[in-house]
Amino acid sequence: MMWLPTSPSALALRTWLGLGLFVLLCLGMGQALEKKAVNGKVGGKVSLPCCHEIPSSESLQKYRVYWQKNITDVVLAYSEGNMIPNHKRYRNRTEMDPWNLTLWISPVEILDNGSYQCVVQRNSVVVCDESVSLFVTADFSKPSITAEVSGGSCESTEMVVTCSSHGGFPRPTISGALNNVSVEWNASWVSEPSLRTYSVTGKLVLNVTKDVNITCSVEYSGFATSTSLPLKNINDCVVPPVPPPYNVIIASIIIVITFILAITLTARYLPRYVCSRCCKSQDSVEEGVKGYTKPPMSSKGTAETSSV
Structure with a gap:
């Protein structure tokens, strides 16, 4: 069997016809869709x-x-x-x-x-x-967000955050953000056979080191509903005081003991010293009084002296 050569013009015509049919088919399919x-x-x-x-x-x-x-x-x-x-x-x-x-x-x-x-x-x-x-x-209910503290330390609080919504159709997707940073929820769905509606629940484990804002969004067939909840780091630990060095403790003990001894000695000997001074002063006064007030000579003696 012999193949006849095809002219370039015929090939170009076939190509243009094929492209035209393809474009018309695509337009028709687009309008139908x-x-x-x-x-x-x-x-x-x-x-x-x-x-x-x-x-x-x-x-x-x-x-x-x-x-x-x-x-x-x-x-x-x-x-x-x-x-x-x-x-x-x-x-x-x-x-x-x-x-x-x-x-x-x-x-x-x-x-x-x-x-x-x-x-x-x-x-x-x-x-x-x-x-x-x-x-x-079918519109989903506004998401409900709850946070439960599961543990923590002085630096952070560990929380289990739950987001739930119900009564919608079709099956939704759940997304969220933590201070405008996307987070991924661990989502689960439940379908009501009689109503054909869906309920969705998402869980998230967070270590909260500072006050943040969590957002949960439920999206379905081009629609969305969302809720936000502020989360706080509730662990306000009291840091135990650092014990002073050993030499500071010894010096403090010595100072306290010295102070107690000084008070004890003062309380014991000061009254005696004051009392002895008072007694000496009183004796000096009494001796001075005795020397000043000598007993007077009797009248009889005076007369005898006069007669002599």
């Missing part, structure tokens, strides 16, 4: 767009419209303008626009999360068949 995602919150109202809009010259009586979930559950359906019985879980919670065929769900429940399909027929011919995904979220 863009209109397939719808977000809703529990208790709110969401609208799911359909892939067809009935012209103003026609009416719903000429169409069959099926809104179904997971291809098995009929959410809402119309045949020739009349509603077809649907799944009991969606009764009194759904309605459809008669022109653009948008499906409204209110109030939204967690079980509504999933993929929906809009199928439109006219004269038994499928006009469009397209899926749209509904991502349901």
